[in-house]
Amino acid sequence: MAFDKMELQKIEVWDGNFAAAQALRQCQIDVVAAYPITPSTPIVEGYAKFLSDNYIEGEFVMVESEHAAMSGCVGAAAAGGRVATATSSQGFALMVEVLYQASGMRLPIVLNVVNRALAAPLNVNGDHSDMYLGRDSGWIQLDAFAPQEAYDLNFIAFKVAEDHDIRLPAMVHQDGFMTSHTAQGVYTLTDDEAYGFVGEYKPMNDMLDFEHPVTHGVQTEEDWHFEHKARQHNDLMTKVFPKIQAAFDAFEKLSGRKYNIVEKYDMNDADVCVVCMGTSVETAREVATEMREKGIKAGVVGLRVIRPFPFFEIAEAFKDVKAIAALDRSSPNGAPGMLFNEIAGALFNTDKRALLSGYVYGLGGRDLTKAHLVSLYTELQANVDAGKVTTQLQQFIGVRGPKLAFL
Amino acid sequence: MSEIKKVKNLKEFSTSADRFEGANLLCPGCAHSIIVREVLNATNNDLILSASTGCLEVCSAVYPQPSGDAPWIHSGAGDGSTAPAGADAIDKALRKQGRLQQRAPEPAVVSFAGAGATYAIGTQWISAGTQFEVKFSKN
Numbered sequence: 001m002a003f004d005k006m007e008l009q010k011i012e013v014w015d016g017n018f019a020a021a022q023a024l025r026q027c028q029i030d031v032v033a034a035y036p037i038t039p040s041t042p043i044v045e046g047y048a049k050f051l052s053d054n055y056i057e058g059e060f061v062m063v064e065s066e067h068a069a070m071s072g073c074v075g076a077a078a079a080g081g082r083v084a085t086a087t088s089s090q091g092f093a094l095m096v097e098v099l100y101q102a103s104g105m106r107l108p109i110v111l112n113v114v115n116r117a118l119a120a121p122l123n124v125n126g127d128h129s130d131m132y133l134g135r136d137s138g139w140i141q142l143d144a145f146a147p148q149e150a151y152d153l154n155f156i157a158f159k160v161a162e163d164h165d166i167r168l169p170a171m172v173h174q175d176g177f178m179t180s181h182t183a184q185g186v187y188t189l190t191d192d193e194a195y196g197f198v199g200e201y202k203p204m205n206d207m208l209d210f211e212h213p214v215t216h217g218v219q220t221e222e223d224w225h226f227e228h229k230a231r232q233h234n235d236l237m238t239k240v241f242p243k244i245q246a247a248f249d250a251f252e253k254l255s256g257r258k259y260n261i262v263e264k265y266d267m268n269d270a271d272v273c274v275v276c277m278g279t280s281v282e283t284a285r286e287v288a289t290e291m292r293e294k295g296i297k298a299g300v301v302g303l304r305v306i307r308p309f310p311f312f313e314i315a316e317a318f319k320d321v322k323a324i325a326a327l328d329r330s331s332p333n334g335a336p337g338m339l340f341n342e343i344a345g346a347l348f349n350t351d352k353r354a355l356l357s358g359y360v361y362g363l364g365g366r367d368l369t370k371a372h373l374v375s376l377y378t379e380l381q382a383n384v385d386a387g388k389v390t391t392q393l394q395q396f397i398g399v400r401g402p403k404l405a406f407l
Numbered sequence: 408m409s410e411i412k413k414v415k416n417l418k419e420f421s422t423s424a425d426r427f428e429g430a431n432l433l434c435p436g437c438a439h440s441i442i443v444r445e446v447l448n449a450t451n452n453d454l455i456l457s458a459s460t461g462c463l464e465v466c467s468a469v470y471p472q473p474s475g476d477a478p479w480i481h482s483g484a485g486d487g488s489t490a491p492a493g494a495d496a497i498d499k500a501l502r503k504q505g506r507l508q509q510r511a512p513e514p515a516v517v518s519f520a521g522a523g524a525t526y527a528i529g530t531q532w533i534s535a536g537t538q539f540e541v542k543f544s545k546n
Binding site: 031033058061062063065067074076077079081083101208209213215216218220 | 457468469473477480482483486493494496499500507531532535
């Protein structure tokens with residue numbers, strides 16, 4: 001091939017955006033169709049720069065909106081090539097119609113979602129509103145807590161999505177600014193190691209196979225629509241986790257970095273624990289360690305895979321714990337939070353049901369401080385001591401004004 | 408375009424191997440199928456076809472018996488042109504990489520759209536396509 005390879009240091013100082021852009025380069029993406037939006041723009045800018053500097057042989061399609069960006073990706077993936085893009089927030093919301101097209105057409109696109117709040121009021125900072133908006137779209141959703149993981153999970157995403165038994169698109173989430181614009185040490189793979197891991201793209205029903213013409217995006221009414229949707233759900237429920245686990249295992253062998261579908265921290269003997277996503281996981285781990293010094297046996301569960309939802313892994317992770325706090329970084333707007341509901345669902349039919357309370361935090365980039373988590377863990381311990389939830393089931397953390405609690 | 412196509416008379420038309428088949432669900436007498444067939448007959452190149460959501464699409468891309476005898480894609484109402492532009496980009500990329508040499512000449516990309524997909528919901532693409540000098544179709 002006629003592109004240049006890049007010599008990387010063993011450890012590079014990258015933010016989450018550049019880490020993702022480097023992963024796209026190393027996977028040799030054939031087409032990126034993209035429209036810029038804060039804070040994800042540097043990912044597709046990075047791809048464009050690598051392309052113009054001859055580090056990639058591909059095509060960058062400049063489109064007029066995020067809706068068109070995902071449409072371009074759909075067409076490119078249907079034509080038969082490795083395809084990726086990135087977006088955030090309002091752009092993600094505009095893409096939603098086409099997200100369902102991509103997954104329904106079984107096209108293995110990788111979308112880097114740099115999580116950001118949804119307007120109104122307009123806000124460019126990180127929360128998980130866009131991530132939650134995509135959770136019924138039929139995509140695989142992987143969550144990075146730090147730049148290293150934003151880099152690594154892109155390789156995992158391509159490996160799983162493009163597998164011919166899967167053929168589903170995948171999102172790699174990272175927190176806007178906290179991960180995307182925070183530079184940290186990132187352990188790299190060499191170009192050959194990375195490309196060797198994801199492998200050459202293998203087309204399936206590609207439009208460029210003119211000898212075998214195919215129709216993508218067909219019309220089905222009550223006669224076939226349900227069967228197609230059921231099959232997609234079936235594959236998400238039964239086939240994706242084994243492939244993700246296999247990809248995690250292979251990646252550990254290659255890099256020494258171990259990933260789990262549910263990331264447990266100090267959970268073996270924990271009485272109280274926090275479950276959350278994104279950068280908050282690292283903050284919670286630090287506070288959990290400090291709580292143990294104070295005599296509270298604290299643990300943390302981070303969701304590495306959001307969709308498909310790790311129902312049994314969640315039940316397993318919480319089997320010995322006494323009180324759980326589910327932290328949702330998206331306004332549920334009239335309901336318990338998504339994590340609260342889904343964890344409740346996973347635990348409801350088990351023998352040991354821990355005390356579960358929900359917390360809404362960090363909307364629009366509001367900090368989740370260590371002090372917040374200290375009082376949260378203390379509250380959970382009080383629940384354990386009382387044998388019941390002593391607060392209301394849903395509380396808001398870090399919001400100004402009188403304390404907000406519901407249910 | 409490699410050669411000028413012979414214009415067929417009606418009798419020849421009835422027996423020709425068209426890339427848009429007569430088996431579709433369009434209303435009897437509807438001109439859509441005639442127009443599409445004539446447009447596709449204008450080239451011998453390989454074709455990448457697309458249609459926006461609409462009559463033509465819901466009547467000719469019905470699972471499991473679509474009418475196109477050429478690669479065909481439908482994504483939505485406003486992106487009948489963006490999706491094949493992505494397919495065209497893959498063609499360009501794979502050609503650059505030398506992975507498609509055996510498939511010369513380049514395919515013709517044809518997108519069928521009505522008022523909704525051009526003037527109303529798809530106006531943005533027409534504007535962007537002009538700005539970024541995208542070839543809407545070529546043969």
